Amino acid sequence: MSSKLAVVTGANKGIGFAIVRGLCKRFDGVVYLTSRDEKRGAEAVAALQKEGLNPKYHQLDITDPKSLTVFHDYVKTKYGNIDILVNNAAIAFKSNAPDPVAVQAEETLRVNYFSVVSACEILFPLLRNGARVVNISSSCGHLSCIPSEKLRQRFQDPNLTIPELSDLMRQYVEAAKQGTHAAEWGNSSYVVSKVGLTALTKIQQRLLNDKDIKVNAVHPGYVDTDMSSHKGPLSIDEGAQAPLFLALDAADSVRGEYVWCDKRIVSWSGSKPSENY
Numbered sequence: 380m381s382s383k384l385a386v387v388t389g390a391n392k393g394i395g396f397a398i399v400r401g402l403c404k405r406f407d408g409v410v411y412l413t414s415r416d417e418k419r420g421a422e423a424v425a426a427l428q429k430e431g432l433n434p435k436y437h438q439l440d441i442t443d444p445k446s447l448t449v450f451h452d453y454v455k456t457k458y459g460n461i462d463i464l465v466n467n468a469a470i471a472f473k474s475n476a477p478d479p480v481a482v483q484a485e486e487t488l489r490v491n492y493f494s495v496v497s498a499c500e501i502l503f504p505l506l507r508n509g510a511r512v513v514n515i516s517s518s519c520g521h522l523s524c525i526p527s528e529k530l531r532q533r534f535q536d537p538n539l540t541i542p543e544l545s546d547l548m549r550q551y552v553e554a555a556k557q558g559t560h561a562a563e564w565g566n567s568s569y570v571v572s573k574v575g576l577t578a579l580t581k582i583q584q585r586l587l588n589d590k591d592i593k594v595n596a597v598h599p600g601y602v603d604t605d606m607s608s609h610k611g612p613l614s615i616d617e618g619a620q621a622p623l624f625l626a627l628d629a630a631d632s633v634r635g636e637y638v639w640c641d642k643r644i645v646s647w648s649g650s651k652p653s654e655n656y
């Protein structure tokens with residue numbers, strides 16, 4: 380029960396896979412590669428084993444409360460606590476996807492926001508004092524991506540609660556279903572989901588301050604993965620750098636921040652940094 384433990388969601392490929400690789404090299408403890416699909420997870424573990432690394436594996440679908448509970452119970456019994464949790468799993472519809480906006484809004488928010496809320500509700504009780512949580516946001520999670528000043532004010536409200544934030548996310552899904560979302564929310568469900576995740580990060584930090592738990596959001600950079608249709612110029616290992624910095628190296632004073640791929644803390648509500656890669 381004394382081993383330190385790191386867990387990465389959605390780690391069978393892409394940036395999550397590279398975060399596991401980096402943790403296996405640098406973290407003094409057990410590293411769990413988790414994936415929703417066991418076969419894809421096993422292949423990813425085998426690929427890292429070929430490199431001489433030794434991640435452990437457990438199935439974890441963040442949209443499935445049963446899967447989350449089974450994983451919680453497994454970790455609680457076998458290890459007791461989690462020291463590093465990287466909420467990496469997410470989806471993004473392609474820009475030419477035929478699915479109606481309403482469907483894209485519901486599904487994107489379900490996976491990228493509501494399932495992260497559920498995963499955290501279930502797994503946060505296992506966080507050890509001093510633990511670190513890294514929420515993988517995006518440059519799309521910058522507040523300036525939301526057109527409405529009134530909405531931006533709501534997201535920034537220092538007293539905003541998780542139920543209130545979830546209500547805002549539901550309002551977006553409703554607006555998308557009515558076709559009235561564009562003026563206030565913009566045209567991207569992915570943006571709304573990642574702004575929601577960044578806002579969630581700040582609330583989670585407020586709630587966990589007394590336990591010395593650090594929760595930060597990060598833009599990993601524009602990375603060559605399936606999600607970016609391999610258009611991103613950064614390798615997955617480059618994309619893993621800022622998440623690994625927050626998981627392992629950042630000063631304890633870095634809390635509730637929005638961190639750019641070059642490891643700079645950036646103002647969430649100020650102007651968005653440029654993306655020079």
Ligand code: NDP
Nearest residue numbers: 389391393394415440441467468469517601602604605606
């Ligand atoms: P990929 O599409 O390459 O990988 C996403 C991973 O998430 C896959 O392992 C996928 O599993 C998993 N996943 C999806 N849904 C679930 C679920 N319900 N439960 C568990 N796992 C799930 O994406 P990236 O590596 O590019 O993205 C990783 C993170 O980085 C995401 O949060 C993304 O939003 C963010 N990001 C990426 C950028 C980029 O340029 N690539 C830029 C900014 C942010 P499966 O293989 O089964 O589908």
